[in-house]
Amino acid sequence: MGPIDPARVQKELDARLGRDVYLHLETTTGSYTALGPEKRTPVIAFVRNASIRYERGLVTGEGPYRVGLKLDSGWVYAQGLTDYTVTERDELLLAGHDEEGNLRVGLQLSLQPFRE
Amino acid sequence: MSILPPSPERIDHLVEGMTLLDPSAERGIVVSLPHPDDESFSSAGTMALASDAGVPVTYLCGTFGDMGRRMGSPFFANRESMRDVRERELADACTILGARYELLGMRDRMVEFEDPHEVATRIRAVLERLDPSTVITFYPGHAVHPDHDAMGLATHLAVAALPDPKPRLLAVAVGDREQLRAALGPQQVAVDIRTVRQRKLGALRAHRSQTEMMFQRWESERDDDEQMRAYREENLTVERFYRLNGVAIPLPR
Ligand SMILES: [Zn+2]
Numbered sequence: 001m002g003p004i005d006p007a008r009v010q011k012e013l014d015a016r017l018g019r020d021v022y023l024h025l026e027t028t029t030g031s032y033t034a035l036g037p038e039k040r041t042p043v044i045a046f047v048r049n050a051s052i053r054y055e056r057g058l059v060t061g062e063g064p065y066r067v068g069l070k071l072d073s074g075w076v077y078a079q080g081l082t083d084y085t086v087t088e089r090d091e092l093l094l095a096g097h098d099e100e101g102n103l104r105v106g107l108q109l110s111l112q113p114f115r116e
Numbered sequence: 117m118s119i120l121p122p123s124p125e126r127i128d129h130l131v132e133g134m135t136l137l138d139p140s141a142e143r144g145i146v147v148s149l150p151h152p153d154d155e156s157f158s159s160a161g162t163m164a165l166a167s168d169a170g171v172p173v174t175y176l177c178g179t180f181g182d183m184g185r186r187m188g189s190p191f192f193a194n195r196e197s198m199r200d201v202r203e204r205e206l207a208d209a210c211t212i213l214g215a216r217y218e219l220l221g222m223r224d225r226m227v228e229f230e231d232p233h234e235v236a237t238r239i240r241a242v243l244e245r246l247d248p249s250t251v252i253t254f255y256p257g258h259a260v261h262p263d264h265d266a267m268g269l270a271t272h273l274a275v276a277a278l279p280d281p282k283p284r285l286l287a288v289a290v291g292d293r294e295q296l297r298a299a300l301g302p303q304q305v306a307v308d309i310r311t312v313r314q315r316k317l318g319a320l321r322a323h324r325s326q327t328e329m330m331f332q333r334w335e336s337e338r339d340d341d342e343q344m345r346a347y348r349e350e351n352l353t354v355e356r357f358y359r360l361n362g363v364a365i366p367l368p369r
Contacts, residue, residue, distance in 0.1 A: 001191070001194050024195065026183075026195075028183075028185045029185075030185045030186075031225075031260070031261045031262075032260065032261070034260065035260065035291065035292070044225070046183070046225075083191075085194060087196055087197075089196075091196060093194050093195060093196060095194060095195070097187065097191055100189055100329055101186070101187050101188055101189040101190050101191035101329070102185045102186055102187065102191075103185045103186075103187055103191075103195070104185070106195055108195065108196070114196065115196070115199065116223070
């Protein structure tokens, strides 16, 4: 993974437009926040291999970036994205990392299901 | 900067009232925990002492740990590469500890949503095949991460279903020390790991994606308070366990 190049990411989003794609979407504080000095409750959510189709998909912002996908009947949204890569399996992976390299948010799209 | 002061000469204050277990005298050890790296944090010293004496040691690992948020520091893994990265790290750690590993292949974070009896049946099959004298797992309800609690419960059910004589079942509790002491009292069993503390550090380092940041902190002594230092020193000196055989553990709703 490397820093998001918005033009390249936009091309990748366009390439998957109007097709049945698998979505992985997540956000996480990590599981151990309750042990930290602030004793915060962990907040974690993910969806893996939901099937979607989007008619508009944009990457916006000056970095960290936002991505919004307009579906036939709904939306997909992620904010705080910093890095991206396209894997050997042609999966588009977008992630937001904190200063220490921890993942905080992820939005991924693939024409084939992500590994289960 | 050394993160490893010399081993303390005396450990009496750390193991007061506990039975000292000699891993080299075991017939076999199975460590049953959900994530690659749980074995190194909790039991690396015990595993190394056993395997050095020719005792077969197996790490039965519930998941690939591929939903973690640590990606290395600086990050080198991503959500999709994480599974293979962590299995390689696990293989390296097990080589250092002289252990073999088996994966149950459950989805990270999702162990508590599986049927505990089904998971227990799979664990039991492994225990029947390997016939260990000691099994190590997490203390259900006292292990912070829901996967830890769920794997502890399933392992408890698996051991309870074995015919007598059952293996000794030892449990690792995680979390605030004072709270754990208040809820569970002191541990009953301790292993003196002073002679293999380098191996424990090596195994922890092998789980690079997960521990790199921790070692960077230790070495820079950034964020390093007295309590953290004491905790680290203790866990590189002794490994302490609760006895779980015969303890009634409520099933979740
Ligand atoms: Zn764990």
